[in-house]
Amino acid sequence: MACFLVPAAEAIVTAAAANIAKNREKKISPVCENAEISVNKEEAKQYKIPFSRKLRWLTNLLLGGSVLLLFEHIWHGEIAPYFPFLTAASNPQDAAEMLYEMGTAGVAMALLTTAIWGVMLLVAHIAERKSNACERAEGNIQ
Amino acid sequence: MTLLLSVFAAVISTAVWYKNAPDDKMKVGVLCWMFWGASIMWFVDAVFEYIELGSEFFKPSPADMLNDAYLGLSVIALALVIWVVVLLIKDPKGSVRAALFKNKK
Numbered sequence: 001m002a003c004f005l006v007p008a009a010e011a012i013v014t015a016a017a018a019n020i021a022k023n024r025e026k027k028i029s030p031v032c033e034n035a036e037i038s039v040n041k042e043e044a045k046q047y048k049i050p051f052s053r054k055l056r057w058l059t060n061l062l063l064g065g066s067v068l069l070l071f072e073h074i075w076h077g078e079i080a081p082y083f084p085f086l087t088a089a090s091n092p093q094d095a096a097e098m099l100y101e102m103g104t105a106g107v108a109m110a111l112l113t114t115a116i117w118g119v120m121l122l123v124a125h126i127a128e129r130k131s132n133a134c135e136r137a138e139g140n141i142q
Numbered sequence: 143m144t145l146l147l148s149v150f151a152a153v154i155s156t157a158v159w160y161k162n163a164p165d166d167k168m169k170v171g172v173l174c175w176m177f178w179g180a181s182i183m184w185f186v187d188a189v190f191e192y193i194e195l196g197s198e199f200f201k202p203s204p205a206d207m208l209n210d211a212y213l214g215l216s217v218i219a220l221a222l223v224i225w226v227v228v229l230l231i232k233d234p235k236g237s238v239r240a241a242l243f244k245n246k247k
Contacts, residue, residue: 007183057175064172065179067224068217072144075213105190109183116182 001078001088001098004069006106007113011062014055022052047131049124058117065113143207145184147214151221152177167234169225176221 073079080087088098155173159166192199202210230238 060175061179064176065183068176068180068221069183071217071220072213105186109186112186113182
């Protein structure tokens, strides 16, 4: 009925968080925007994907899905171009059903998307470690 | 049917993105995010529907299947329109700017 509103709300929050994170990263290293290069104690260069970019992956997933689901809800007549916009919100019984659906399916959508993003973060972390290990090994050979 | 169409669209767009990666001048990544996001959400929807209907979920009526297929194709069309708009606005190859200002020297 309006389950897509939960991931859409999460998308707005993550977009704001990504912007805040990007501003902080710019303050820390104003030269690099897409790739953060930090120097550790051994002065070895380490590649790290900025957290703001990772947050943008989640925002893109949530926002992209929400836009297409919004269209589906318009298709099924669950959204109208006049107030209160959600047809289920016009009477209390349908509104209760809508809220129940948002609390179950909507929350599950947001959680599954976030969990998949978590897996993406894990894969990215492993790739970062492998890349840094390769660079360190190449540095030792030279 | 909508879920199936969106998963196929997601897989195809991801394959196209991978073929050209890391270069993303055609902004195919936009399509990947949209289709994968929608596929995840429709998958959750399908799971809830399966819990409610049981095995009947796998026996939709031909009219329902046709309507869902029509919806799925419309969703793909909408995503493609959004992608074209993003591509023309971001204009990574500078083609739109070049076409607009070709007489200006």
